[in-house]
Amino acid sequence: MSASALAIEVPSGFFFSAxxxxxxxSGRPDLACVRIPAGASAAALFTTNRVVxxxxxxxxxxxxxxxxxxxxxxxxxxxxxxxxxxxxRRDCERVCREAARLLKLHAESVxxxxxxxxxxxxxxxxxxHALPELIAGSAAGEQAAEGFARAIMTTDTRPKIVSQRxxxxxxxFALLGIGKGAGMIHPNVATMLVYLFTDIEASPRELQxxxxxxxxxxFNCISVDGxxxxxxxxxxxxxxxxxxxxxxxxxRAKFVQALNEVCKQIAHxxxxxxxxxxxxxxxxIEQARDRNEAMRIARTIAHxxxxxxxxxxxxxxxxxxxxxxxxxxxALDPRRINIFFGDLQVCRGGVAALFxxxxxHAYLTQSQYDVRVQLGRGRVSLDFLTxxxxxxxxxxxxxxxx
Amino acid sequence: MSASALAIEVPSGFFFSAxxxxxxxSGRPDLACVRIPAGASAAALFTTNRVVxxxxxxxxxxxxxxxxxxxxxxxxxxxxxxxxxxxxRRDCERVCREAARLLKLHAESVxxxxxxxxxxxxxxxxxxHALPELIAGSAAGEQAAEGFARAIMTTDTRPKIVSQRxxxxxxxFALLGIGKGAGMIHPNVATMLVYLFTDIEASPRELQxxxxxxxxxxFNCISVDGxxxxxxxxxxxxxxxxxxxxxxxxxRAKFVQALNEVCKQIAHxxxxxxxxxxxxxxxxIEQARDRNEAMRIARTIAHxxxxxxxxxxxxxxxxxxxxxxxxxxxALDPRRINIFFGDLQVCRGGVAALFxxxxxHAYLTQSQYDVRVQLGRGRVSLDFLTxxxxxxxxxxxxxxxx
Numbered sequence: 001m002s003a004s005a006l007a008i009e010v011p012s013g014f015f016f017s018a019x020x021x022x023x024x025x026s027g028r029p030d031l032a033c034v035r036i037p038a039g040a041s042a043a044a045l046f047t048t049n050r051v052v053x054x055x056x057x058x059x060x061x062x063x064x065x066x067x068x069x070x071x072x073x074x075x076x077x078x079x080x081x082x083x084x085x086x087x088x089r090r091d092c093e094r095v096c097r098e099a100a101r102l103l104k105l106h107a108e109s110v111x112x113x114x115x116x117x118x119x120x121x122x123x124x125x126x127x128x129h130a131l132p133e134l135i136a137g138s139a140a141g142e143q144a145a146e147g148f149a150r151a152i153m154t155t156d157t158r159p160k161i162v163s164q165r166x167x168x169x170x171x172x173f174a175l176l177g178i179g180k181g182a183g184m185i186h187p188n189v190a191t192m193l194v195y196l197f198t199d200i201e202a203s204p205r206e207l208q209x210x211x212x213x214x215x216x217x218x219f220n221c222i223s224v225d226g227x228x229x230x231x232x233x234x235x236x237x238x239x240x241x242x243x244x245x246x247x248x249x250x251x252r253a254k255f256v257q258a259l260n261e262v263c264k265q266i267a268h269x270x271x272x273x274x275x276x277x278x279x280x281x282x283x284x285i286e287q288a289r290d291r292n293e294a295m296r297i298a299r300t301i302a303h304x305x306x307x308x309x310x311x312x313x314x315x316x317x318x319x320x321x322x323x324x325x326x327x328x329x330x331a332l333d334p335r336r337i338n339i340f341f342g343d344l345q346v347c348r349g350g351v352a353a354l355f356x357x358x359x360x361h362a363y364l365t366q367s368q369y370d371v372r373v374q375l376g377r378g379r380v381s382l383d384f385l386t387x388x389x390x391x392x393x394x395x396x397x398x399x400x401x402x
Numbered sequence: 403m404s405a406s407a408l409a410i411e412v413p414s415g416f417f418f419s420a421x422x423x424x425x426x427x428s429g430r431p432d433l434a435c436v437r438i439p440a441g442a443s444a445a446a447l448f449t450t451n452r453v454v455x456x457x458x459x460x461x462x463x464x465x466x467x468x469x470x471x472x473x474x475x476x477x478x479x480x481x482x483x484x485x486x487x488x489x490x491r492r493d494c495e496r497v498c499r500e501a502a503r504l505l506k507l508h509a510e511s512v513x514x515x516x517x518x519x520x521x522x523x524x525x526x527x528x529x530x531h532a533l534p535e536l537i538a539g540s541a542a543g544e545q546a547a548e549g550f551a552r553a554i555m556t557t558d559t560r561p562k563i564v565s566q567r568x569x570x571x572x573x574x575f576a577l578l579g580i581g582k583g584a585g586m587i588h589p590n591v592a593t594m595l596v597y598l599f600t601d602i603e604a605s606p607r608e609l610q611x612x613x614x615x616x617x618x619x620x621f622n623c624i625s626v627d628g629x630x631x632x633x634x635x636x637x638x639x640x641x642x643x644x645x646x647x648x649x650x651x652x653x654r655a656k657f658v659q660a661l662n663e664v665c666k667q668i669a670h671x672x673x674x675x676x677x678x679x680x681x682x683x684x685x686x687i688e689q690a691r692d693r694n695e696a697m698r699i700a701r702t703i704a705h706x707x708x709x710x711x712x713x714x715x716x717x718x719x720x721x722x723x724x725x726x727x728x729x730x731x732x733a734l735d736p737r738r739i740n741i742f743f744g745d746l747q748v749c750r751g752g753v754a755a756l757f758x759x760x761x762x763h764a765y766l767t768q769s770q771y772d773v774r775v776q777l778g779r780g781r782v783s784l785d786f787l788t789x790x791x792x793x794x795x796x797x798x799x800x801x802x803x804x
Contacts, residue, residue, distance in 0.1 A: 051728030051736045051752070083724055083736070085753035118721025119754040230725050305707070305791070306799060313800035319520025322485055323632050326453030334453045334485070350453070351487035352521040389707070390800070391793040397708060398715035398792070 008142040009163035011174035011199035013038055013239030016144035017137040018151035021130035023078030023116070023123055031130050032151035033099075034073040034197070035138045039109065040237040042070040043207035045215055047232035053082035054092040054122075055112040056231065062096070062108045068204025070237055071109040072099055073195065074134075075152050077180075080191065081114040081122040082230045091122040098128045102135055115154055115180065115191040115231055149178045152193060155396070156181040156273055162265040164258045168251050173200045173242035175258045179266040181224075181273050191231035192219065194266055199242035200255055206246055210256050211236045218263035221295075222385040223302045224274035271385045272368070276392030279311050280368040283384045287375045293330045294382035297373065300328035301386075308389030316360035318346040325373060336376025342369060410544040411565040413576035413601035415440055415641030418546035419539040420553035423532035425480030425518070425525055433532050434553035435501075436475040436599070437540045441511065442639040444472040445609035447617055449634035455484035456494040456524075457514040458633065464498070464510045470606025472639055473511040474501055475597065476536075477554050479582075482593065483516040483524040484632045493524040500530050504537055517556055517582065517593040517633055551580045554595060557798070558583040562671040566660045570653050575602045575644035577660045581668040583626075583675050593633035594621065596668055601644035602657060608648050612658050613638045620665035623697075624787040625704045626676040673787045674770070678794030681713050682770040685788055691780035695732045699775065700786035702730035710791030718762035720748040727775060738778025744771060 014034055021031040042063060046056050063070075074095065081088045096110040114122065138144070149159035160179040165172055179194040196211075215234055236259075238246075246252055272280045283302060288294035301307055304324040310317040318339045325332060339347035341363050346355050363369060416436050423433040444465060448458050465472075476497065483490045498512040516524065540546070551561035562581040567574050581596040598613075617636055638661075640648075648654055674682045685704060690696035703709055706726040712719040720741045727734060741749035743765050748757050765771060 049725060049728040050730075050732070050734045051724050080721075083721055083749070083753050085737070085751065088753075118719075118725065119749070230728060303705075305795070309796050309799035312796060315800070317520075319482075319485055322453050323451060323520065326451040326632060328452075330452075332452045335487070347485070347521070349487065351485050351490075388800075389796060391796045393707070394711050394714060394791060394793045394796055397711035398717070398790075 008145055008161055009165040009174040009176060010141055010145050011176055011197050011239060011242065013040070013199050013241030014197050015138035015140055016148040017134050017139065018147040019130050019134045019137065021076070021126045023076055023126060029147065029151035030077045031127060031134055032075045032148045033134050033138060034148065034195070035103070035135070036071050036237065036239055038239060038241065039069050039071045040239045041202055041204045041207055042068050042111065043204055043211045043236045045211060045234045047229055049230050049232070051083065051230045053080050053114060053231040054084060054088035055081055055114045056233065057089060058092045058096065059111055059233070062111060065108040066106070069109055070111045071105050072103055073111045073113070073235070073237070074099055075113040075115070075193065076127060077115050077152050077154050079114060079116040079120060079122050080118050080231050083119040084121055088122060091124040094124055095127050098131055099135070102131060111235065113193055113231070113233055115152065115193055118230065145176065145178065152178070152180045154180065155275055158273060160266055160269040160273070162262045162269070164262060166254050166258050168244045168248065168254065171242060171244050173198060173244040175255070175262055177262040177266045179270055181270045191229040192270060193231070194219065194234045196234070196236040196259070196262065198237070199239045200244050200246055200251070201240035201242070202238045202246035207236050207238055210259055214256070214259045214263045217260060218267040221383060222267045222271050223299065224271065224277070224387060267385060271387055274387050275396045276390040277387040278367070278390050279364070279388040281311060281386050281388070282368070282370045283386055284370065284372045285375065285382045285384065286372060287377055288380040288382065289378035290380055291382060294380055296330055297325050297328045297375070298382055298384035300324050301373070302384060305389055311364065311388035312390045314361050314364035316341060316346060316357055316364060321371070321373065322347060322350065332375060332377070338374040340372040410547055410563055411567040411576040411578060412543055412547050413578055413599050413641060413644065415442070415601050415643030416599050417540040417542055418550040419536050419541065420549040421532050421536045421539065423478070423528045425478055425528060431549065431553035432479045433529060433536055434477045434550045435536050435540060436550065436597070437505070437537070438473050438639065438641055440641060440643065441471050441473045442641045443604055443606045443609055444470050444513065445606055445613045445638045447613060447636045449631055451632050453485065453632045455482050455516060455633040456486060456490035457483055457516045458635065459491060460494045460498065461513055461635070464513060467510040468508070471511055472513045473507050474505055475513045475515070475637070475639070476501055477515040477517070477595065478529060479517050479554050479556050481516060481518040481522060481524050482520050482633050485521040486523055490524060493526040496526055497529050500533055501537070504533060513637060515595055515633070515635055517554065517595055520632065547578065547580065554580070554582045556582065557677055558675055560675060562668055562675070564664045564667040564671070566664060568656050568660050570646045570650065570656065573644060573646050575600060575646040577657070577664055579664040579668045581672055583672045593631040594672060595633070596621065596636040598636070598638040598661070598664065600639070601641045602646050602648055602653070603642035603644070604640045604648035609638050609640055612661055616658070616661045616665045619662060620669040623785060624669045624673050625701065626673065626679070626789055669787060673789055676789050677798045678792040679789040680769070680792050681766070681790040683713060683788050683790070684770070684772045685786040686772060686774045687784045687786065688774060688776045689778050689780055690782040690784065692782055693784060696782055696784035698732055699727050699730045699777070700784055702726050703775070704786060704788035707791055713766065713790035714792045716763050716766035718743060718748060718759055718766060723773070723775065724749060724752065734777060734779070740776040740778070742774040
């Protein structure tokens with residue numbers, strides 16, 4: 001369910017706000033927050049990149065010290081506060097301290113995020129100056145949530161909001177996911193930020209055990225350009241305000257299903273709004289021995305510039321897909337490989353299948369389609385979401401203005 | 403020394419030829435051969451891709467059966483004879499058999515190569531038909547060698563010929579390298595083919611021991627788009643016709659040096675003629691613990707679409723280079739990383755160095771320049787040659803015509 005078409009289900013206990021603090025050159029809102037007056041249980045996953053932005057270091061420490069409790073989430077767009085050294089860390093801590101002072105909280109219950117340009121000092125004065133107005137504006141409801149979603153956008157062309165309401169006996173709980181995209185633009189190296197809000201009652205440890213598998217099947221199975229950001233963050237917050245406990249009979253399964261669905265939908269929105277994307281490709285690796293080798297092959301195909309440019313041109317060049325699989329490092333037997341565009345088999349046993357090239361081309365002109373690669377090695381399948389590589393992507397990322 | 407400016411040193415004992423057999427749509431020469439009437443010692447290296455074209459399978463078998471002796475090299479452009487199954491293998495063997503019959507050789511002393519589209523049957527009749535004329539035209543000398551170099555081109559814009567003559571006492575020997583590029587174009591998945599001809603006297607085993615390290619420092623340290631072809635081949639042939647033996651005092655060192663230089667120069671020509679390349683980047687990784695981690699970091703940087711598009715725009719965005727290094731899998735400490743564009747330091751200890759952005763931009767507008775990344779981990783350096791990713795690359799590889 002997307003924000004524009006349908007109502008957003010906003011879980012209880014969360015108050016959203018956004019202002020323009022002057023970090024985006026466009027003058028659009030660029031500073032956003034979520035207040036959780038009663039506090040929330042939190043679980044988070046961060047980038048695996050060795051170069052890690054200051055807010056991620058602060059987040060890890062705060063979550064440790066607060067034992068996974070968050071009362072205030074603050075996100076700025078326009079500056080990643082990464083590769084900013086000790087000063088960047090101090091700047092981030094200063095923002096948390098200011099917010100904590102205004103809200104009468106411990107700084108450790110503040111969760112900061114940043115996205116934007118790398119290597120430029122965080123404009124901490126602008127943020128500090130905007131904080132009182134930001135906090136004063138926080139409100140429950142759809143409009144406030146959408147304002148938050150818009151403020152954290154960088155090169156995204158639309159906000160990414162997915163929500164569900166799930167009944168549990170006579171009560172119900174809501175799950176709201178808000179994300180921003182993995183596309184990149186000069187001078188910004190942007191980031192995937194995903195915030196998941198629920199009013200279910202759960203401990204930080206319980207949240208962590210459901211968050212990891214949900215991310216493995218969604219955010220860890222997508223790729224725009226193979227570049228892992230220094231700021232990637234997924235945060236799950238549970239306010240408990242619904243009165244529904246994750247431990248109640250039958251609730252956990254419902255919550256896990258909703259979480260998986262919401263994560264997959266946000267992942268899909270991130271890919272389809274990738275920079276310059278004209279085709280969303282649902283890549284499915286079948287008959288792998290294990291998930292590991294399926295992932296290796298999916299990633300090698302999804303990151304091949306030759307494959308991605310063929311997709312941009314709706315070119316049924318299955319040879320490039322076969323060649324990419326071949327260099328993945330998995331000990332494939334090419335004679336067992338089948339490749340399909342939708343239901344149309346284009347490669348059988350590693351050689352050309354008889355197919356109508358015009359039909360294949362027409363299929364690949366669709367904005368979204370399926371590419372299936374069968375390995376003939378085992379029984380494991382993996383779904384991976386990716387996209388084409390267009391001249392627009394290069395323009396967006398190459399155009400430099402002094 | 404390039405063909406256009408300077409004389410080509412053609413080693414004795416090799417006779418080149420090229421004809422148009424009708425495999426290239428352009429009608430240009432597309433079938434080339436080299437005769438070595440007295441036979442040559444041979445050493446070869448092939449792609450690590452698991453998907454391997456038919457001629458590479460035949461080459462391996464022929465070299466084994468002939469114990470590393472080659473009397474006839476035949477190369478076609480326009481069709482890779484890859485993903486063509488058992489029929490592709492039979493077609494390749496038929497070409498070898500036909501050539502052997504005409505030349506009164508054993509088929510195992512024929513070395514076939516193919517480059518071009520994947521998954522399309524080799525037009526073996528056209529090749530067989532053109533063979534007598536091809537063989538009849540073989541000749542020694544510069545012009546014939548250049549004809550060979552032009553016929554094996556696919557998306558290359560110029561032939562790649564590098565040669566040296568080296569004196570050894572009262573005698574001399576020559577080393578001639580002819581290559582074709584690693585760029586790719588629809589519907590061709592092209593290939594790196596490199597042929598090294600020398601008239602030194604050496605055994606196949608001796609050649610193999612010098613070829614591997616020469617390739618490691620040249621062809622294994624370049625990347626246009628990270629895609630390894632199914633047909634990549636490097637072949638070193640020694641006719642012995644100079645009368646200079648590799649085992650003579652002082653000769654081995656001279657030959658190794660010449661071989662390394664010629665390989666590096668061909669590697670450079672391949673990169674600078676890569677599809678859509680506007681900037682050749684000499685990437686140097688310094689202060690690594692070992693060559694392995696230096697290679698991992700170099701490749702991650704060189705294959706990052708974000709880094710490559712920044713280079714296309716002459717954008718001094720060192721943050722993208724730092725972020726790419728960070729996700730390479732090497733346990734880097736970002737606080738020890740320095741980055742330089744030429745002599746200009748842009749990142750010091752993982753944070754922005756004070757530098758003039760216009761000066762950095764101007765430096766990056768050059769057609770060729772140096773990017774240095776210091777890791778602060780050890781003493782190993784690695785030179786890696788790569789290039790930018792331009793809209794032209796996407797056009798070349800995405801433009802599809804039914």
